[in-house]
Amino acid sequence: MAGNIWVLAEASRGQFSEITFELLALGREVAGQAGAPLEAVLLGSNARELAQKLGAADAVLYADNAALADPVPESAAAALAQLIKERQPAAVLVPLTNISVDVGVVLAAQLGVPFLNYCKDLKAEGGNLAATCVLYGGKMEATVTVSAKPAIIGVLPGARSADAGRSDKVAAVTDVAVSLAEQKLRFKRYLDPAAGDVDITKQNILVSVGRGIQTKDNIELAQELADVMGGAVSGSRPVIDQGWLPLTRQVGKSGMNVKPKLYLALGISGAPEHQEGMRGAQTIIAINTDAKAPIFNIAHYGATVDLLELAPALKEAVEKRKQGA
Amino acid sequence: MSTATALADNDNGVMTLENLARFPEGQKVYSCMQCGTCAGTCPYGDDIQFPPRMIIAMLQAGLIEEVFASPGLLNCVTCYACMAKCPRGIKLTEVLLPLVKEQVFTHLKEVPAELQKALENTMRYGNPLGESPRKRALWAKSSPVPVPVISEIKRAVDVLWFVECYPAYHPRGNDACRATAKLFKALGIDFAILGNEEKCAGECARMLGETGLFEMMTDSNLKLLRKYKFNRIVTGAAHAYDAIKHKYPAAGGDFEVHHTTPFFAQHLAQLKPKLTKKLNYTVTYHDACALGRHNGFYDEPRALLQAIPGVKLVEMTHNGVNSICCGGGGGGMWLDTYYAQKGSERLSERRAKEAVETGANVLAVSCPYEVSRFEDALKGLPGGERMVVRDVVELLAEALED
Amino acid sequence: MDILVLMKVVPDVVEELEVGPDGKSLDTSFLRTILNERDDHALEQALILKDKHGGKVTLLTLDAPDIDDVLFTALAKGADRAVKICGVESVQSTQTVVRIFSEVIAKTPGLLPVDLLLTGVSAIDDLDGLMAAPIAQQLGWPYTGVVTQVTMADKTATVIKEFAGGVRGEYDVPMPAVLGIQAAEKPPRYVPVAKVRAAMKSVTIETVDAPAVEAMAGVEVQQMAKPQVAGHAEMLEGLPEEVAGKICELLAKRGLI
Numbered sequence: 001m002a003g004n005i006w007v008l009a010e011a012s013r014g015q016f017s018e019i020t021f022e023l024l025a026l027g028r029e030v031a032g033q034a035g036a037p038l039e040a041v042l043l044g045s046n047a048r049e050l051a052q053k054l055g056a057a058d059a060v061l062y063a064d065n066a067a068l069a070d071p072v073p074e075s076a077a078a079a080l081a082q083l084i085k086e087r088q089p090a091a092v093l094v095p096l097t098n099i100s101v102d103v104g105v106v107l108a109a110q111l112g113v114p115f116l117n118y119c120k121d122l123k124a125e126g127g128n129l130a131a132t133c134v135l136y137g138g139k140m141e142a143t144v145t146v147s148a149k150p151a152i153i154g155v156l157p158g159a160r161s162a163d164a165g166r167s168d169k170v171a172a173v174t175d176v177a178v179s180l181a182e183q184k185l186r187f188k189r190y191l192d193p194a195a196g197d198v199d200i201t202k203q204n205i206l207v208s209v210g211r212g213i214q215t216k217d218n219i220e221l222a223q224e225l226a227d228v229m230g231g232a233v234s235g236s237r238p239v240i241d242q243g244w245l246p247l248t249r250q251v252g253k254s255g256m257n258v259k260p261k262l263y264l265a266l267g268i269s270g271a272p273e274h275q276e277g278m279r280g281a282q283t284i285i286a287i288n289t290d291a292k293a294p295i296f297n298i299a300h301y302g303a304t305v306d307l308l309e310l311a312p313a314l315k316e317a318v319e320k321r322k323q324g325a
Numbered sequence: 326m327s328t329a330t331a332l333a334d335n336d337n338g339v340m341t342l343e344n345l346a347r348f349p350e351g352q353k354v355y356s357c358m359q360c361g362t363c364a365g366t367c368p369y370g371d372d373i374q375f376p377p378r379m380i381i382a383m384l385q386a387g388l389i390e391e392v393f394a395s396p397g398l399l400n401c402v403t404c405y406a407c408m409a410k411c412p413r414g415i416k417l418t419e420v421l422l423p424l425v426k427e428q429v430f431t432h433l434k435e436v437p438a439e440l441q442k443a444l445e446n447t448m449r450y451g452n453p454l455g456e457s458p459r460k461r462a463l464w465a466k467s468s469p470v471p472v473p474v475i476s477e478i479k480r481a482v483d484v485l486w487f488v489e490c491y492p493a494y495h496p497r498g499n500d501a502c503r504a505t506a507k508l509f510k511a512l513g514i515d516f517a518i519l520g521n522e523e524k525c526a527g528e529c530a531r532m533l534g535e536t537g538l539f540e541m542m543t544d545s546n547l548k549l550l551r552k553y554k555f556n557r558i559v560t561g562a563a564h565a566y567d568a569i570k571h572k573y574p575a576a577g578g579d580f581e582v583h584h585t586t587p588f589f590a591q592h593l594a595q596l597k598p599k600l601t602k603k604l605n606y607t608v609t610y611h612d613a614c615a616l617g618r619h620n621g622f623y624d625e626p627r628a629l630l631q632a633i634p635g636v637k638l639v640e641m642t643h644n645g646v647n648s649i650c651c652g653g654g655g656g657g658m659w660l661d662t663y664y665a666q667k668g669s670e671r672l673s674e675r676r677a678k679e680a681v682e683t684g685a686n687v688l689a690v691s692c693p694y695e696v697s698r699f700e701d702a703l704k705g706l707p708g709g710e711r712m713v714v715r716d717v718v719e720l721l722a723e724a725l726e727d
Numbered sequence: 728m729d730i731l732v733l734m735k736v737v738p739d740v741v742e743e744l745e746v747g748p749d750g751k752s753l754d755t756s757f758l759r760t761i762l763n764e765r766d767d768h769a770l771e772q773a774l775i776l777k778d779k780h781g782g783k784v785t786l787l788t789l790d791a792p793d794i795d796d797v798l799f800t801a802l803a804k805g806a807d808r809a810v811k812i813c814g815v816e817s818v819q820s821t822q823t824v825v826r827i828f829s830e831v832i833a834k835t836p837g838l839l840p841v842d843l844l845l846t847g848v849s850a851i852d853d854l855d856g857l858m859a860a861p862i863a864q865q866l867g868w869p870y871t872g873v874v875t876q877v878t879m880a881d882k883t884a885t886v887i888k889e890f891a892g893g894v895r896g897e898y899d900v901p902m903p904a905v906l907g908i909q910a911a912e913k914p915p916r917y918v919p920v921a922k923v924r925a926a927m928k929s930v931t932i933e934t935v936d937a938p939a940v941e942a943m944a945g946v947e948v949q950q951m952a953k954p955q956v957a958g959h960a961e962m963l964e965g966l967p968e969e970v971a972g973k974i975c976e977l978l979a980k981r982g983l984i
Contacts, residue, residue, distance in 0.1 A: 012890065017891070071890075071896060072898075073871070073872075074869070074870075097891060098873045098888070098889050098890050098891055099890050099891065101857075101872065101873070102860065102870075102871065102872045102873070102907075105856060105857045105859075105860035105861070105872070106860045106863075106864075106870065108856055108860070108861070109856075109860045109861040109863070109864035110864060113943075113945055114822055114855040114856050114943055114945045114946045115855070115856035115857065116854070116855065116856075116946055117849075117853050117854055117855070117856060117857065118853075118854070130949075133854060134954070135851060135852060135854060135951075136737075136738055136740055136744055136753075136851045136852065137740050137851045138954065139740050139744045139953070139954075140744060140746070140753070140951050140952065140953060140954070141951070141952055141953070141954045141955075142751070142854065142948050142949075142950065142951045143948070143949045143950040143951075143952075144854070144946055144947065144948050144949065145946075145947045145949055146945065146946055147944070147945055147946075147947070148944070148945025148946065149945075151945075183869075184869035184900065184901050184904075185869050185870075185871055185898055185899075185900055186898060186899040186900075187896060187897075187898055188885075188896075188897040188898060188899060189896070189897050190890075190894055190895070190896055190897075191887065191894065191895040191896065191897060192893075192894055193892075193893035193894065201892075204983075205983065214439065215439055215661055215662040216662045216665075216666075217661065217662050217665050229978075229983075229984060230984075241910060241914060242438055242914070247893040248893050250893060253891070254873075254889045254890075254891065254893075254909070255891070255892065255893055256891075256892050256893065257891070257892070261981075261983060262978065262981075262983050283981060283983070284960075285960075285974060286960060291962075296959055296960040296962075297954075297956050297958065297959060297960075298958070298960075299960035300960060300961065301960050301961050301962075301963055301974070301977065302960035302961070302962050302963065303962060303963040303964070303970045303974075304962070305965075305966070305967045305970050306496075306967060308701070309704075309967035310967045310970060310971055312704060313967045313968045313970075313971035314971040314974055314975065316971070317968075317971040317972055317974070317975040318975055318978070318984055321975055321979060321984060322984065430919065431919055431921075431922075435913075435916070436916075436917040438914065441914075441917040444917065445917070448920065449761075450741065455741065456741075457741050457742050457743070459742065459743075459757065535919055535920060536921060537919050537920025537921030537922070537923070537924055538919075538920040540920070541920055
């Protein structure tokens with residue numbers, strides 16, 4: 001398999017996402033297996049300083065262009081396409097996040113190659129790439145051979161630990177030039193969530209509710225429990241979509257990434273998009289009447305009792321203990 | 326042939342709000358004297374915006390469209406209270422309300438989320454809980470008494486037990502199922518269930534105004550029932566009983582059907598000697614709307630309870646024909662959040678308060694919605710922790726000799 | 728404002744999924760399909776825009792088991808026209824479906840012009856790529872995905888795209904454009920069964936023949952299996968009160984309460 005292994009770095013408003021380092025960790029392994037260099041690609045404007053932080057890679061290709069200042073996927077894809085044409089990498093690992101996924105799929109469309117989706121593991125063997133991909137909301141895993149050139153691969157968050165992809169080494173940065181036409185898509189502004197609400201990423205204890213909470217009213221049970229435990233209420237996407245909790249409480253792919261000391265998941269099935277947002281919690285306790293719910297695969301403790309009965313019972317138990325203590 | 330019948334024949338016997346006057350029961354609607362007893366007795370009288378007497382007045386004034394455009398009738402839990410009290414004997418819940426609610430439902434700008442999910446689940450999976458149809462008979466596998474599935478035993482049976490959704494899928498419903506199986510066995514009854522092919526009877530969808538969904542479920546269940554041979558249908562679900570008894574004949578399925586409570590009461594002479602365990606409960610019985618007001622079964626559940634050794638019966642303030650609905654009918658089962666947002670009191674809480682006031686330690690019920698609704702309501706109630714909710718069949722099974 | 732909505736069905740995961748005899752695809756014996764949830768949102772977004780601006784909503788889909796129910800439901804909700812592509816294997820890789828859709832859109836008279844092409848941004852079976860971007864590439868139209876809000880004015884659509892942490896981005900997209908919908912502004916509406924049945928009687932689903940397309944090479948499934956559970960939670964048994972007690976214990980042990 002000829003060509004380098006590339007990782008598309010993801011930076012938003014001057015900050016790298018954790019997944020950038022996760023992909024560098026994975027990329028390092030794959031590059032080693034392939035006997036090829038690992039290169040990080042950073043696309044931006046006045047972001048050279050950031051590029052130096054990607055020392056885990058053998059080299060960083062930094063493309064600076066005013067058109068790359070804003071998150072316009074078409075521009076990033078066009079830049080990548082040029083770089084790929086010039087440098088012919090074997091594979092490009094793309095973060096599977098809302099920010100980068102469009103870059104990946106537009107790039108793949110421009111090159112006329114597949115975009116391997118939902119990849120959770122990757123290795124180079126026998127001149128090809130072998131990937132493990134998650135399908136059907138986590139119910140199946142497929143082992144897939146990727147022979148496309150270049151292999152554009154969307155990698156899920158959590159494939160490797162971010163720490164394994166960080167390095168104190170100052171990266172060797174190569175400036176690369178891209179020329180970009182005006183894109184049809186125009187980025188206007190970021191919309192930040194309303195300030196003043198609880199920042200769930202800073203909470204030690206989260207009582208999180210999913211579809212199993214059934215009604216908006218029942219969220220009160222979670223709130224009472226959270227109050228007694230000194231925590232806050234968060235929720236999975238369906239609960240936010242219904243309007244039962246504000247956007248600022250959403251845990252998961254489009255919401256917050258939380259790492260509390262305790263994550264109590266009530267009535268959450270644990271689809272991959274949700275797991276992304278909370279798998280880093282220190283202690284995960286899951287309550288779900290479905291014994292096969294994927295959440296139990298990452299929870300430390302679980303029970304299949306009815307959450308509507310457990311929440312008040314747990315509140316009482318905690319209250320009693322706090323009074324006794 | 327009277328003119329009324331001739332005209333009714335031209336409509337294919339189907340009553341609508343336009344042709345009401347051509348049917349005897351429809352004519353009765355117009356005999357309303359606007360006394361307001363219906364509004365006064367309606368548990369959601371304050372919230373319903375258009376109680377029956379107002380609907381009739383609006384109909385007569387040519388303003389019925391205004392009623393259709395209002396979501397107020399989503400508060401009608403089809404408890405039959407208005408119909409039971411109407412001094413003119415107008416079949417309000419049977420005749421008028423379904424016609425009006427069908428229009429209200431079609432006119433809704435937005436169907437409340439939980440209700441929408443329940444209806445879509447029923448359509449897709451044959452049950453409002455959204456569980457796989459292939460798990461509908463799973464509860465039977467863990468029943469200590471064998472529960473045959475009629476398609477597997479391939480023979481005629483005496484009793485076709487129509488289990489229904491909540492009993493099949495809800496853990497507390499499973500408890501009632503296991504109890505029912507025990508009772509059938511004790512009485513030596515030859516029974517079987519439909520198994521995974523059974524679908525929701527859809528009576529609550531019908532009473533909500535989703536008549537299309539009811540027809541869909543009826544078609545499916547009738548096709549199924551016609552495949553098998555049995556003498557009679559018995560069901561522990563009061564709403565399913567209503568559907569099979571009152572609606573299936575017109576759809577082409579005329580079956581002898583019983584609800585478990587009156588059914589076991591019929592067998593009391595045989596059952597009573599087997600009720601040997603003394604339970605020492607003070608029990609108050611909640612009259613289910615479909616069973617009591619609609620079909621007149623007030624004495625039977627009480628006879629059963631009084632046959633249990635050690636059971637002392639006490640009555641709630643509103644009992645028998647005056648019973649207050651648990652709030653689960655007519656779609657209410659999935660509208661609690663919607664009602665709460667409107668500021669309507671939860672009916673199950675109102676009723677649970679009455680139950681607790683009796684000082685009883687058991688609240689006995691005979692409809693699968695009631696168990697979860699009352700258990701939920703008792704949780705927040707002072708004194709509620711001293712009371713448990715049990716289906717009548719659960720109490721009977723508990724008292725059964727080993 | 729005319730809109731074309733591309734829809735597909737995916738395996739319904741309410742049922743247990745099993746691997747088929749070939750070891751690399753799903754066992755189809757008890758498999759049920761359901762409309763891709765994101766496509767349901769794309770349809771809802773199209774109908775919301777139609778409610779606001781008028782125009783026609785056309786549906787395009789591949790033939791599949793139970794697809795007629797899906798199409799009649801969408802028509803009953805307010806879509807104007809449904810076109811079904813017949814003569815294909817119902818299980819196809821996403822990129823093959825893209826090629827089929829692209830050919831049909833280009834060659835079937837009357838599907839274009841539209842102002843917007845909407846489809847769900849992703850589906851649970853999208854292994855070799857997503858749909859919307861390659862279709863936009865074929866049409867030469869701009870594309871943006873993960874869209875949760877769309878407003879239209881004249882020749883420009885303003886869309887809100889979800890990022891992470893509750894942050895969103897606002898973009899202007901000249902029309903005609905392709906949008907990959909993550910969520911409609913409101914959850915998909917309900918349509919009474921009676922209306923769906925009425926649609927079945929009054930509307931015909933149009934059919935076109937599937938063009939022969941080459942599958943896209945480069946991705947090959949070797950094996951499919953249920954995920955190996957690397958770890959599993961320690962399950963706490965008992966009634967809710969007992970479980971609550973146990974949880975309380977272990978929280979206390981960990982200094983969390």
